[in-house]
Amino acid sequence: MTNITLKQLRYFESLARHGHFGRAADVCAISQPALSVQIRELEGHLGQTLFERGPRQVRLTAFGEDFASRARDILRAVDELGDLARAARGGLVGRLRLGVIPTIAPYLLPALVARLAASHPALDLHVRETVTPRLIEELGQGRLDAAIVALPLADPGFAERALFRENLVLVRPLAQADDPVPSREALRDMRLLLLEEGHCFRDQALSFCNLTGSQPHAGLDGSSLSTLVQLVGAGIGVTLIPEMAVPVETRSAPVCVGRFAAPQPARTVGLIWRASNPLAPRFEELAEAVQQAAAPVL
């Protein structure tokens, strides 16, 4: 009777995730029978079945669910051992999986990637762009190392490091270029175009206008700032975008930018990571690179 191995846990985790021996085996880069054997060995060792095998699906048993949750924690911790060694070797090198929210990614990444490629040639940067809740989830699972999001997060499982503060500006049709910039209150009566639900930037814009969660004008949400600006250019309404997006987004549409009087709406952008991530000391270098990449457009 042999012991549990990390290989078995990795194979188990893959099968639990994919629910299909063939596909899970592919992901593990082994053959389907090899996976079958290891799973059966693991079940034999535990004296418990982990999966219900149906002819069209493989599903975790109740015990398998409990087991999976612990197994994932273990695999994450083991991966962190490797990160610990990398961090000890020093420097920002090797694979780094960075998440970025959609209202920052397109404006920051070109400069950031160029800068890091020059300053840290040994860094293997992987970028994932999605909304904050998903970034948080993937960070927690150890599928990302760090993420750039709007602060504060105030989640005790994550460490935060502020990077920069950025104003929100008003985008109007070019025809209104000479009108005075409206007040927050006046903004509430205009047709304000917003990002769809899930984007934290939507909530930041709404909160600046002192509006609650419900959208002011149904059916006018966009899935990107670019879309919103194009709609503004077509005279559909006005929108708010972050300062950083101005150079990119206002070039290709007949719109103008207006900046509010104090109190200016703004958001704080920062870097976050799992509190237990041993790479944390190395993230300072990353933070500085981000600040330098962001500075020119702020």
Add this chain to the structure above:
Amino acid sequence: MTNITLKQLRYFESLARHGHFGRAADVCAISQPALSVQIRELEGHLGQTLFERGPRQVRLTAFGEDFASRARDILRAVDELGDLARAARGGLVGRLRLGVIPTIAPYLLPALVARLAASHPALDLHVRETVTPRLIEELGQGRLDAAIVALPLADPGFAERALFRENLVLVRPLAQADDPVPSREALRDMRLLLLEEGHCFRDQALSFCNLTGSQPHAGLDGSSLSTLVQLVGAGIGVTLIPEMAVPVETRSAPVCVGRFAAPQPARTVGLIWRASNPLAPRFEELAEAVQQAAAPVL
């Protein structure tokens, strides 16, 4: 370049603990060269040295210390996977490592062991007797599954389950059998014999008398209740012992037992375990067995 294996972590942990390749290898039931190879492989994989090899000693590097702390967590979590399966199989079976404090062990264990042997023949009970702080430490390291101690502990990492409440009784020389039982205040002026530092029972006795931590009469501490009672029999002073100890301890010395008027001094005895221990649901059976074993002497 192969991956980290649990075997390597187990070997590493053993070497870190023993600081000696030969002895660590023995504990792992492998040869010294086999251990050497695996450790070097692990170091090679990490790109970091884990140990400073001296001719007379092997010590962890600073990095090795960090690594060890995480590795131990992982090994504990893996062991818990096995426990999870055992718990799911049901029943109180297999190895169970139980810690018991010294002021309970000798009075409870004979009845408990006999009862469990009869009711749970498949249970492989290992008992460790030592003071609470050490039990806590070993529970935390996963070297014990559960422990019987005085409650409350109020440590968020541990779950508690009260078992029974037990009075403290006064033991005096037989000559004082007809004297009235003194009050708490009067007790303070008598020569009260106590267990040495480290025993929680010492603190319970002191707190009953409203005495602070410092010992009232230097040089009169005993290392067991048995010693204390023998000293009382020799006329050296008086002492407090738990009700449970009365039948065993007062038989072989010329002493008498006095019970206080309300408020009677008492302690709560309970079972504790790591909050994450998957065997927890099975401990209910153990708790009931302990209660039944304790009932006759309370």
Add this chain to the structure above:
DNA sequence: TAAAAATACTCCATAGGTATTTTAT
């Protein structure tokens, strides 16, 4: 009948053993 998992077998990578050498006080 068809898709998918389990079984059968074969092979080879590697963990581990024994014998020996190197190292550092």
Add this chain to the structure above:
DNA sequence: ATAAAATACCTATGGAGTATTTTTA
């Protein structure tokens, strides 16, 4: 000189591959 770790070399276990069978909707 000695205790202890590293190296060399050999063996055998078991993980993984291919081919095939079994299962069940």
